[in-house]
Amino acid sequence: MSFFNQFANVVEWEEFRDDMIFWKWSNREIKKGSKLIIRPGQDAIFINNGKIEGIFEQEGEYHIASEIIPFLSTLKGFKFGFNSGMRVEVLFVNTKEFTVKWGTQNPVLIPTPQLPGGMPIRANGTFNFKVNDYVTLIDKIAGIKDSYLVEDVKIRITSVLDQLLMKWISREGKDMFNLQANAFEIAKGIREDLDMQVMDNGMTITGFHVMSFNYPQEIQDKITKTASYEMIGNLQKYQQVAMTDGMASGNIKGGGAAADMAGMMMGMNIANEMMKNMNAGQKPPADPAPASSAPASEGKKPNFCPNCGTKNEGSKFCPNCGQKLSE
Template sequence: MGIFDKIKEKLSHEFIDIIEWLDYTDDTICHRFERYQNEIKNNAKLIVREGQTAVFINEGQLADVFTPGTYTLNTKNLPILTTLKGWKYGFDSPFKAEVYFVNTHLFTDEKWGTKNPITLNDERFGLVEIRAFGTYAFKISDPGKFIIDIVGTDNNFTNFEINEHLKSLIATRFTDTVGEANLPIELYAANTTELSETCQTVMEPEFESVGISLEKFYIENVSMPEDLKKEIFEYSRIDKLDLDKLTKFKTAKAIEAAATNEGGTAGAGMGMGMGFVLAQQMGGMMSPQMGGQQQAQPQQQATGAMPPPMPAAVQYFYAANGQQAGPVGFEQLRALFANRTINKDTLIWKQGMQNWTALNQVEELKAFLGGNTPPPLPQ
C-alpha cells in the first residue's frame, strides 16, 4: 500500500458521515453510538428509524433530541448544541458529541412478583399472608430524562438492568395499594382486573418520573396458604347452609378428629360425649318415624299410678356472627363449645334471664370450662 493510500484510509476514518443504529436485539433499551475518537463531520447524515429516538449529549449536558427521520447535522438542526458550543455564525469544522439511540417501542411480557409474603389484617381471619405475581409492559416516554436519570454513561443499556428496579417499585406500590384497599381477603383473587387497574394508576407517576411510561399492568394470580383457602371456602358456605345441619357436620368432624387422637382419655371422653350428642340429635330426627310405629301398637292398659310428665328441657339461644341462633339444648350447646363454634365469651340467653350473658357467667354452663373432671378410681 502506497503512502497516498494510507493517507486516504486515515482521512476516511477521521470523520463520521452517517450516524445510524441497527438494533438486532429485542432487549436493548439504549445504545451509545461508538465514535472511537472520531469526530462528526459537518453536514453528516443522521438516520433515526421508527421506534427510535436519537439524543445528543454534550459534555454531560442534554442537547438535541431527534425523532424518526433523516437529518443533516448543522446549526439549523442542532440549535441547542449550537448554543452550547457557542457557534454564533455556524460551523464548518467537525465536532464531538455523544449520540445515544433509545428504543421507544413497547417492551412486553415483563415479569414481576412479590419476593416475600405480604401480611394483611383481615377483619374475620386476622393476620393473613398473600403472594402475587403477573406481567407488565412499558416504553420510554422521555428519552432525555431516561438517559440522564437512569442510563448515565452506560454504552449498551438493556431491559434486564432496569427490570430489577421496576420490579422492586411494583412490589412496594402493590403492597401499599392492597393494604389501603382493605378488601375482604377472599375478594383479592376474584377482583384481579379492578385491582390491576388501580395499581397501574398508582404506579404511573413513579414510572413517569424517570421517563418511562407504564402501558400495561396485570395481576395474574393472588395466592394464599392452603389452610386459609380451605377456611375461606368453608366460611363462604355458612350463609347457604342450614345452621342445624352445619352444627351436625362440625360435630361429626370433631368426633372423627377425637377418634384419631391418641392423646389419652381426655380426647376419648370428649369423643364419647360428642357421640352421645350426635346420637341424641339423630334420634330426634328419627322420632317422628318411630312415633308412627308406636301409635300402631296397642295402647298400654292404665294399671296403677302414672308418673308425672318429664320437665321441659332448658333451651338456650346464643349469638353467632352478630346474629341470634338457637334454640339448642344443653348437650347441643356443649357440642358447639367443644368444636369451637362458640367460646366462653359467647353471649347466651334462656327463658328467665333478663339480659344476654357471657357463657362463662352462666352458672350451669361453667362446667364447659373444665374443672369438673372426677378424681381417679381408688386402687
C-alpha cells in the same frame, strides 16, 4: 473528498436489543462523510457537552454534513467545522412500550382480623412502561450509563411492589378471600404509585395488571369449599352434587368411610324418591256408602229394624213391632 470518506463513520445502534431501553454512541468522532441511521422504533438524540442539541424521530438514513449539521447549527449556537472531526454523543432510545412479567418472590403478609400474623398472599401479573421524558432520562440515567435494560426497571419496580400490594390490598380488598373481585381497583392504585417511582427517571407506567392472587393451599381449599356451599345454596344439594361427582369419577367404590356414607345417603335419597313416586301413583279410597242405604246381604239379619228402628239382638222378628227381619 476521498480523505474524508476514508474516515467516515456510520452512527447507528450497532447491537440493538428488544430488552434495551437506550444505548449511547460515544467516544468517537463524527466526520464530514458520516451518516446517521435510525431504524423503526428508535429515536436519535444528539448530545453536546451534556445538553440535547437535536432529536431525530423519523426512521431513515441521514447524511451528517448535508442534513444533520445544518439543522443542528440553528439550535443553541451549535457549531461544527469540518477541519477536524468533532466528538459528539448520540443517544438511541427504544420508543416501544415494554411489557414485563412480575411476581412476588415471597408471600406478602396482609393484615386481617381472621389471622393475627397476617394473610400470606402471593400475586403475579404484568406491567407496561415506556420512555416519555428525554431530558430527565439523560439527566438522571444516560448521563452516567451507556445503556439501560428493562431488567434494571424491573428490579426497581419489584423492590417496592410488596409494600404497594400490602397498601392497596388493605385499602381495596374488602373481601380478603375474594381479592380477584377487586383486582382492577388494586391494580389501578399500584399503577399510580409506580408511576411516581419511575417518573424521576424519565419514564411512565402505562399499565399494571394483576393476573391472580394465590393463597396458601390449606386456605385455598377452604375458600373453594365455602364457595361450593354458597354456589349450591344448601347442604342437601351440595351432598347430591358431591355424590354425583364421586360416581362420575369412580371414587365412590373403595373409598372407605366416606364412600360408605355417600352410598348410604344415596340409597336413602333413592328410597325417598321411590316412596314419593309410589304415593303419587296411589288413588285415594272411595268414601264408604251410608249404613242405612247399604243393601242387606242375603240371609243376614239387620242390626236395626227397618220398620221402627229398634236394635235387633239376633232374632228373626222385631221385638217392638214384629217386623220380619230376614227370610
